[in-house]
Amino acid sequence: MGNIRTNYEKWYESDDYYWGLEPAHFCDELIALCPPGAEIKVLDIGCGEGKDAVYMASKGYTVTAFDVTENGIRKTLRLAENRKVPIHAYVDDINTFKTDDQFDIIYSTGTIQYLFDENKKGFFEKIEKILRPHGFVFFNVFVEKPFLELPPDWDMEEKMWQSGELFSYFPNWKYHKIDEVIFEDHSGGIPHFHCMDTIICEKM
Numbered sequence: 001m002g003n004i005r006t007n008y009e010k011w012y013e014s015d016d017y018y019w020g021l022e023p024a025h026f027c028d029e030l031i032a033l034c035p036p037g038a039e040i041k042v043l044d045i046g047c048g049e050g051k052d053a054v055y056m057a058s059k060g061y062t063v064t065a066f067d068v069t070e071n072g073i074r075k076t077l078r079l080a081e082n083r084k085v086p087i088h089a090y091v092d093d094i095n096t097f098k099t100d101d102q103f104d105i106i107y108s109t110g111t112i113q114y115l116f117d118e119n120k121k122g123f124f125e126k127i128e129k130i131l132r133p134h135g136f137v138f139f140n141v142f143v144e145k146p147f148l149e150l151p152p153d154w155d156m157e158e159k160m161w162q163s164g165e166l167f168s169y170f171p172n173w174k175y176h177k178i179d180e181v182i183f184e185d186h187s188g189g190i191p192h193f194h195c196m197d198t199i200i201c202e203k204m
């Protein structure tokens, strides 16, 4: 696909894992809600270098993952191979991706702020369509606060969301988790703060 729309292509060039290899604790929250099994299909949107996708595959889910970076997907596949777990990972764009598959869990951490405004509504309609009944979604997104500066490693096409905006796309779903937190982050080597909205909910 070859693109220069995200700095991550460069940040993922090195053999080291930019985000490390420790899976996000959100994965275990999903595992508790929806126990793994080969028949349970997970989609990881914006999988980066694959730490969460490969972890979920190692727990027994059937995992599909995509990211816009070729380096991220190369490292995702390498990690899966090293850990001897099957995974389907490929380069694609959150704004335009298409799939005929149906999933039980759709997971995306740190990525939906790359959706262009005009694609947000269509994206969440697509998510609802490709998720099986009683399937779960996990999303988080950086939200704007007037007292927080833009993070030093803020990317070219990222756009802050409004507080609560994410939750408004799931009015009739069963909420399992919904929160907004401010936390310190050292990514990019300079300490900074983020405000993040998170939702885990179930399609009824």
Ligand SMILES: C[S@@+](CC[C@H](N)C(=O)[O-])C[C@H]1O[C@@H](n2cnc3c(N)ncnc32)[C@H](O)[C@@H]1O
Pocket: 006, 008, 009, 019, 024, 045, 046, 047, 048, 049, 050, 051, 052, 066, 067, 068, 069, 072, 092, 093, 094, 095, 108, 109, 110, 111, 114
């Ligand atoms: C903050 S990182 C999170 C990566 C991964 N989810 C993790 O937690 O390790 C954001 C990811 O979004 C990806 N990304 C940026 N623009 C994208 C797009 N248009 N479509 C899909 N992924 C994109 C970046 O390449 C990067 O891997």
